[in-house]
Amino acid sequence: MEMNPRVHPPEAPARELAVSWELSAGGVPASRGSSSALPKRSVQELTPGGGISVLVIDDEPDMREMLAFSLPANEFEVVTADGGRAAVEVLGTRRFDVAITDLKMPGMNGVETVAALRELDPDMEVIVATGYASLETALACMKHGAYDYIRKPYDIAELRHLILRAVEKRRLRSLVPLYEVSCALLSLRTRNEVLSHLGELALDLVPHQAFRLLLPELGSGELNVCSSPDGLEVPTHALRELARRSIEGQEPVCVVNSSRDWPFSPVDRIGSALAYSLQVGAAPAGSLILLRGVGQPVFSVSELQRGSLFAAQLALALETARLNGELEARVKDLEATREELVKAEKLATVGKLAAGITHELSNPLAFTKASLQTLTSYSRDVKSLWSTARQVAAELSRRDDPSLAELARKLLTAAGQQAEASIQDTEEAAGDAMEGMRRVEALLTELRALSGGSPVAPVERVDVVPLLATWMREGLLSRPLQVEAAAPVFARVGRDDLESSLGRILAFLCETTPPKPGTAPVPLAIRASYEAGRPVIRLEDPLLGLSEARRAEIFDPHIQVDSRAGHTMRLNFGLALAWRLLRRMGADLSVVPGTSGGSVFRLVLPAAE
Structure with missing residues (x-):
């Protein structure tokens, strides 16, 4: 193999030519002598600062040297090989845009050379040169993948334009997979989708052994390497160095392991690397680095x-994914805000109704309660009078005086069993009425709290762990509690309001998922900790499965079945009140699915100073 002394080193970057030519009416390239077949722009205009790489294969040294010096040096990078086997060896170390091979050579002839070159690099176009009048063998080469043929002796102008047309065909052919990959890349909506499909999409365009994606870290902006499943250990500092070069130069950087600026020492498994700057607008968005192993060809132009x-396209896809993520987060925030507003509006409406009901019922309730208290007092007095009459009658009946005996009989008749039953019924009715009155008062208290008329508990610095442990020790609930806290958790809250809210939530959980008869009750887990500097209480019930719609309305006032009272319907303001009490002290209450099933009530409390 020979190399023309005027060509660039194999690893030097060059830019691929972009030209256009006209086709004849039948879709076949116009004849070589036709002016319509000539490119519309020069190579210098289309590839400033670069050239087209050409591999010349010929067993005649004079012919190789003639082509190397005849093709303009400012347009073409020419490498020569003395036969088909030498060309295959060269193609194992680098890629070319076009190959020109002689048809008749010792060892590997033109047909074999075309087949071997096309197998090694299907993207490279091959032009066959023949000095024979018969074109049968040249056409056979074209059947094996050759682009076209040219007669010897060479017409340099004709050869130049044939090379340009071959390069243009290659460029146009490469646009189809590029378009398909671009469509696939831009259809991905999230960053995880982009990262999961990045390797296979890049591989469709640029074959590589491994790749690394470096993205800036939020806040610091330092480039971090995203994980890669290939198992190839590559020094991070070397990757960052390559990324820095591509970002600062705003152009791709290609290095091989024989270069003096090779950054991957002592890694000996990498043969070449290609780094791209990912940039949207003025700010760099990261870097993509493609790697090939030792023995593999370096990256072509x-x-x-x-x-x-x-x-x-990747930079645009990552930016689109970032914007989609921000948009989805904002939509979720707006939906949460809307739900909060709807919930607040519902509670405000209920509060207005509650305020009106409370106002209308307070005075009649006070009079009725006073009357019931008076009736209860009268009932006790009558019962005492009845007992006294029974005792007097018994004493009179023991006297010998007939008139006293008659008086005793009349007293016993008046204070008999029927009177006793009436007195007992009156006492029980008064007691039931007072119990009902207390329930009405409790309902009015809840209505007053919903209307905002209840007093606000004073805010103080509270360790919530002992408060939670109180519920566990007292055993007032139908299900056991498990309180978990590694250390004290302080919050600035109203103790009474927090305790009332926790009690309402725990009562709701025990009523909604009561223990099944004959089975051990499943405990409720309460965990207190800090999250992002704020105290958080998590009440986890593995039995409570809630749909998304139910979670959205769980803090609304609702009507539920009271199984303790014969499956009657009753108003339940418990969770609505808990939500309102917590919100007015600056806390937040939400329900989220549990990691292993069930539901979690999550209380985020104000931090203690």
């Missing part, structure tokens, strides 16, 4: 260009 377009 066309691969570098396809990778550049892919990197631009």
